[in-house]
Amino acid sequence: MTPERFAYLADAYGADLQRWPVAERGAALGLLERGDVTSLQVLQQARQLDSLLDSYQLAPPDPALVRRIAASAVMTKPVSFWSRYADWLSSVGFVGVGLAGIATGILVVSLSLPLSTASEALPSVFDQGDADIVFTVNAEESEQ
Secondary structure: OOHHHHHHHHHHHOOOHHHOOHHHHHHHHHHHHOOOHHHHHHHHHHHHHHHHHHHOOOOOOOHHHHHHHHHHOOOOOOOOHHHHOHHHHHHHHHHHHHHHHHHHHHHHHHHHOOOOOOOOOOOOOOOOOOHHHHHHHHHHHHHO
């Protein structure tokens, strides 16, 4: 292990060699036992940094903040599919009812209009009262 590699591992894992990767521990101990000055200085700096980080104390949270977080964590009933899209589906329902009303109105108007009695109108299959018109139309077709 080189002193540069030792410094990199000390920066990454700290001064406690038990936190270092197992494959690197033996070589690091060998470097320290040989008394490498650079590695000893790096290890001392890592110990100082570790002690600073370990001494940091987090301030206790504000009780009002704790209450707000607890109040916001209250479980609410999940919203169902139908209640989530109720407004959208009701609008679609009104459009469907409107289209059905238009179709019904067209059907009622078309059924309530009188049939034309003009001679140029083609006879209906259901119109049996105008038999002479049927025969005259057929006669005109056969003459041509």
